[in-house]
Amino acid sequence: MNEYFNEEKIQSIIEMIIPYVVNLGIAIVVFIIGKWLARKITNIVVSILKRIKGIDVTLVKFIENIVYYILMMVVILTALSKLGVETTSFFAILGAAGLAIGLALKDSLGNFASGVMLIMFKPFKVGDFVTVAGVSGTVNEISIFSSILTTGDNQRMIVPNGSIIAGTIVNVNANPTRRVDLVVGIGYDDDIKKAKNVLTNILESNEKILQEKGLTVAVSELADSSVNFVVRAWVNTPDYWAVKFALTEEVKTRFDQEGISIPYPQQDVHHHNQA
Known part of the structure; x- marks a missing residue:
């Protein structure tokens, strides 16, 4: 009787574990294939962007990271759904977190958007002498969030991109x-x-x-x-x-x-x- 009970219990445990093991295997396969697809799609996007004449390398790299991480988020949530995890709550949490982060970093996001515009439309380039946001100097670097200028008396000025886009841009070197x-x-x-x-x-x-x-x-x-x-x-x-x-x-x-x-x-x- 005891042996029958043990065998029945073991059988019950095995029958209960098997679906989880199968789902885990499927989730791992989904993750591996999804990761491969995410990288593949990202490489295709990067390849298309690089064919655009005059596009900045910094912008290409940034878009590459954004596309890859968004795709990987989808892959992870899909893999978790195969494990029986309720992903609806995850989307709700992510949405709320995104809203909170957006409100907290609205100035940074504004600088980021302005940085994208500066990189895409190129009102000035590295080496130009410009007057932006009340600062005059030679452009040393244009990044996503700020631009770095060196003034005539060799001061290093870090200017938020949002301030640059919001004001008048004077590019002394624009014309020959x-x-x-x-x-x-x-x-x-x-x-x-x-x-x-x-x-x-x-x-x-x-x-x-x-x-x-x-x-x-x-x-x-x-x-x-x-x-x-x-x-x-x-x-x-x-x-x-x-x-x-x-x-x-x-x-x-x-x-x-x-x-x-x-x-x-x-x-x-x-x-x-x-x-």
């Missing part, structure tokens, strides 16, 4: 040429034609100025204390500051040599004595 603009004033007693000839000669003698793009020397304003000229010339972008500094110095030197004054604001005060 730039226009140098100067305003030069002379006294009312000075010879306008002589000053104009001197300024034109200064522009024509500078080798870095692109003469073929034209020069401008013209009277723009009769100001309170001076007659103002606009002086405009085109240069290659890398030469901009060197030419601007050189022209400013040359104007002062040549005006001194030619006896042309550069007036400064002044007021004449007339005092009348009344008896």
Whole structure:
């Protein structure tokens, strides 16, 4: 009787375990095949993205990770369902967790979205000199959440991408040429034609100025204390500051040599004595 009971108990245990063992095997097979498919699909997506002209490597890598982890989440939940685990509750938990994380990291997610836009649309690239979010500097790195700039005095500035997208982006290096603009004033007693000839000669003698793009020397304003000229010339972008500094110095030197004054604001005060 005892032996019969033991055999019956063992048989009952075996019959109870077998479905779990079968389900475990199926779950393992589903996981292995699913993982292989997830990697395969991810590689296909990456291959398609790499064929897109100009797409950034950082964005490709990020999308690769997102696609793979989403697919693996589906694989894991499918494998768990084969074990008899109720996955509906998992989806509910994941949804609630995703909402909580989204609210907690809304600023970070905003920076991430902005980073994707910067990488995709490329308003600037590494090496450009830009003004963004009130900061001017050379771009050293563009990442998903922030961009790193080095200022002219060698400070390292980390700017959130959200602030960059929300404001005006000035890219100094976007175009191969730039226009140098100067305003030069002379006294009312000075010879306008002589000053104009001197300024034109200064522009024509500078080798870095692109003469073929034209020069401008013209009277723009009769100001309170001076007659103002606009002086405009085109240069290659890398030469901009060197030419601007050189022209400013040359104007002062040549005006001194030619006896042309550069007036400064002044007021004449007339005092009348009344008896």
